[in-house]
Amino acid sequence: MNDRGALRRLLHEPHALIAGAVLTAIVIACLLAPVYAADVAHTGPDATHVTETIVVSGKKVEVVSPTGVPIGPTWTGRFLLGADENGRDVAVRLLYGGRNSLEIAAVATVLSIVLAVAVALIAGWLGGAVDSLLCRLMDLIWSYPVLLLGVALGVTLAVSGIDLGFTTLRGGSLMLPALIIGVVYVPYMARPLRARTIELRGREFVDAARQQGLSGTRIMLGEILPNLSSSILVFAPLLLANAILMEAGLSFLGAGVQPPAPSWGTMISEGTRLMPDAIHLVLAPGLMLLAAVVSANVLAEAARDVLDPRARLRAQPTAGGLDWVPTVPPAPPAPSDGEPA
Amino acid sequence: MRAAHPMLTFAVRRLVAMVLVLFAISVLTFLIFQVIPDGDPALRLAGKFATPQEIKDVRIQWGFNQPIWVQYLRMMEQIFTGKVISYTQQVNVVRQIGEDLPATISLTVGASVLWLIAGVALGVVGALLARRGRVARAADRLLGAVAMTGISMPAFLLGDLLLFYLGFKLHVFPLGGYVPLTEDPVGWLTHMILPWISVTVLFAGFYSRVLRASILDTMGESYVATARAKGISPRRVMVSHVLRNSLLPIVSLWGLDFAAVLGGGALLTETVFNLKGVGQYAAESTQRLDIPPIMVITMLTAFLVVVLSTVTDLVQAALDPRVRLR
Numbered sequence: 257m258n259d260r261g262a263l264r265r266l267l268h269e270p271h272a273l274i275a276g277a278v279l280t281a282i283v284i285a286c287l288l289a290p291v292y293a294a295d296v297a298h299t300g301p302d303a304t305h306v307t308e309t310i311v312v313s314g315k316k317v318e319v320v321s322p323t324g325v326p327i328g329p330t331w332t333g334r335f336l337l338g339a340d341e342n343g344r345d346v347a348v349r350l351l352y353g354g355r356n357s358l359e360i361a362a363v364a365t366v367l368s369i370v371l372a373v374a375v376a377l378i379a380g381w382l383g384g385a386v387d388s389l390l391c392r393l394m395d396l397i398w399s400y401p402v403l404l405l406g407v408a409l410g411v412t413l414a415v416s417g418i419d420l421g422f423t424t425l426r427g428g429s430l431m432l433p434a435l436i437i438g439v440v441y442v443p444y445m446a447r448p449l450r451a452r453t454i455e456l457r458g459r460e461f462v463d464a465a466r467q468q469g470l471s472g473t474r475i476m477l478g479e480i481l482p483n484l485s486s487s488i489l490v491f492a493p494l495l496l497a498n499a500i501l502m503e504a505g506l507s508f509l510g511a512g513v514q515p516p517a518p519s520w521g522t523m524i525s526e527g528t529r530l531m532p533d534a535i536h537l538v539l540a541p542g543l544m545l546l547a548a549v550v551s552a553n554v555l556a557e558a559a560r561d562v563l564d565p566r567a568r569l570r571a572q573p574t575a576g577g578l579d580w581v582p583t584v585p586p587a588p589p590a591p592s593d594g595e596p597a
Numbered sequence: 598m599r600a601a602h603p604m605l606t607f608a609v610r611r612l613v614a615m616v617l618v619l620f621a622i623s624v625l626t627f628l629i630f631q632v633i634p635d636g637d638p639a640l641r642l643a644g645k646f647a648t649p650q651e652i653k654d655v656r657i658q659w660g661f662n663q664p665i666w667v668q669y670l671r672m673m674e675q676i677f678t679g680k681v682i683s684y685t686q687q688v689n690v691v692r693q694i695g696e697d698l699p700a701t702i703s704l705t706v707g708a709s710v711l712w713l714i715a716g717v718a719l720g721v722v723g724a725l726l727a728r729r730g731r732v733a734r735a736a737d738r739l740l741g742a743v744a745m746t747g748i749s750m751p752a753f754l755l756g757d758l759l760l761f762y763l764g765f766k767l768h769v770f771p772l773g774g775y776v777p778l779t780e781d782p783v784g785w786l787t788h789m790i791l792p793w794i795s796v797t798v799l800f801a802g803f804y805s806r807v808l809r810a811s812i813l814d815t816m817g818e819s820y821v822a823t824a825r826a827k828g829i830s831p832r833r834v835m836v837s838h839v840l841r842n843s844l845l846p847i848v849s850l851w852g853l854d855f856a857a858v859l860g861g862g863a864l865l866t867e868t869v870f871n872l873k874g875v876g877q878y879a880a881e882s883t884q885r886l887d888i889p890p891i892m893v894i895t896m897l898t899a900f901l902v903v904v905l906s907t908v909t910d911l912v913q914a915a916l917d918p919r920v921r922l923r
Contacts, residue, residue, distance in 0.1 A: 395618070396618070396621045396622070396625065399618050399622065399899055399902065399903075400622055400625065400895065400899070401857065401860065401861075401862055401895060401898045401899075403862070403864055403865070404861075404862075404864065404879055404883070404891070404894070404895055404898070407864070407880065407883045407884075408626065408629050408630070408883050408891060409629060411883050411884060411886060412629055412630060412886065497749065501749075501751055504751050504753075505751070505752070505753070505864075505865055508751075508753050508865065509864065509865070509868070509880055509883070509884065510884055511883065511884075524751070524753060524754060524757070525753075527757075528753065528757055528869070531757065531760070531761060531765070532761065532765040535761050538754065538757045538758070538761070539758075542751065542754040542757070542758070545751055545754065546746070546749060546750065546751070546754065549749035549751075550745055550746060550749040552749075553745055553748060553749050554745060557745070
């Protein structure tokens with residue numbers, strides 16, 4: 257199918273348009289966090305105002321009451337969405353936190369796609385022992401409880417950091433959760449892409465390319481990869497949605513973004529501790545998170561309907577908003593195409 | 598020579614696969630925690646104010662001075678003899694998991710029934726509406742939006758909101774915790790309802806989307822057209838031709854989800870509602886960098902997932918003669 261035509265059709269789907277607009281608005285708002293902090297809220301993401309008072313509708317109010325309860329939303333420039341227990345501006349932290357959450361999710365998504373495509377092409381093209389080895393590796397990651405694997409890696413690496421050879425990620429780096437999430441989700445995409453690569457390998461146009469004397473690498477990148485693009489386009493927003501949820505889950509359990517750096521997950525986690533007194537600390541990041549994930553999931557579904565109407569990619573990696581993701585055991589391989597098993 | 602019974606071959610293959618998966622997972626878990634430089638368990642076992650000599654003694658006593666593979670074998674031996682002790686709290690891990698299991702079983706059994714019913718109902722209604730007129734299609738869209746919200750919901754956000762509005766504000770339900778069924782059946786029920794609702798919301802949306810798509814796919818199959826052409830009533834075609842086949846992916850999904858939640862997969866829900874189940878134990882153990890409980894729980898989950906997937910494969914083969922056991 258012509259992908260450009262598909263993209264145009266995607267733009268004619270009203271719910272896809274709305275979802276895309278919401279997601280774009282969230283991204284732009286988060287990118288403008290420094291502007292908002294400087295010109296509207298007049299404070300920074302880590303600045304505390306515990307002992308200060310502000311004037312709300314003519315009355316003087318303490319930012320954090322003597323009993324430790326922060327003020328709720330003022331709906332004015334300063335403390336628009338209220339303060340947290342340290343007297344920090346929730347709206348400012350929400351935008352800065354969104355930067356961290358979205359940055360992690362975006363890096364993780366790109367990493368997952370690159371790794372999954374590499375695994376799929378190499379395993380599907382070479383076959384044999386390489387294929388078996390890579391498949392067993394995917395099976396192993398797949399059959400490990402995803403959230404538990406993420407938490408285990410997150411907790412251990414948050415202490416020590418990791419040496420990747422070409423670069424070293426120190427504990428507390430945002431790239432640590434991104435790396436973990438990116439690796440954990442590789443099998444969900446690599447399996448269907450590998451099946452598709454194997455199927456494409458037997459097609460006439462690949463034979464023709466081989467007859468012309470093209471090298472394996474060129475056939476993989478020039479002939480097979482373009483044919484995987486529609487699957488990749490369907491998977492990208494899906495991975496993004498799951499990566500945002502995963503970051504929040506990891507941070508909630510203390511294995512993701514490390515305080516005092518804000519992220520939507522750490523903010524909800526901090527808000528949960530103050531629960532009955534300050535529900536705005538949970539609601540503000542929670543609803544923002546939900547809006548971002550719903551938009552990404554709606555985009556994924558619309559993209560799937562347009563690009564890949566018969567694809568069995570439906571048994572995709574998103575079940576039950578993260579609490580766990582279906583660990584499909586090694587035995588049954590993913591169906592390659594729309595054929596019944 | 599007569600070929601072995603296909604069922605037997607299938608069972609043996611699955612058994613071998615399971616042992617390999619469990620082995621690989623245990624090695625991976627052990628290695629992940631072995632790479633922590635600051636994670637020396639001897640430091641934690643000896644306590645905050647230990648002298649270097651005491652730390653050394655602990656290291657020798659617990660065998661942390663031995664090669665990694667010896668430590669690994671020792672731990673596996675302890676796990677399978679049920680004698681494995683956690684590093685930080687120094688309690689028997691198997692006994693602790695046994696104490697945590699009732700809460701997790703309560704959560705899994707109740708929630709899995711609810712999410713299956715809700716998911717199937719939503720999916721069937723959605724698929725039926727999708728093929729009717731304008732108003733019905735709008736209703737299908739609305740159901741789709743509800744399902745999408747459930748799919749996208751972070752577990753802890755939903756739990757927090759339920760606890761806040763129905764617990765703190767309206768005092769309808771208790772504020773988390775677990776009461777054993779045998780001690781106080783009513784208390785057990787009131788404590789379980791919110792966690793059940795929470796997990797159901799998370800799963801039912803996904804199930805309804807999978808089932809709806811599966812029904813719409815199946816309706817396009819030639820055998821459905823044949824059945825209709827033979828004059829079978831639409832209702833019967835729907836129930837015994839379409840639904841029976843469309844439920845196949847749901848069956849395997851349900852088996853795997855059931856296994857994962859039972860194996861402590863609902864870390865976040867259990868933590869938010871303070872159910873003190875296996876999932877919460879896993880979450881707390883990871884935060885304490887306590888290897889033995891994590892080893893046991895990941896292996897338990899993997900074991901349950903493999904067993905349940907084998908069962909669902911058998912069910913699938915029974916439901917659909919096209920599915921062959923491999």
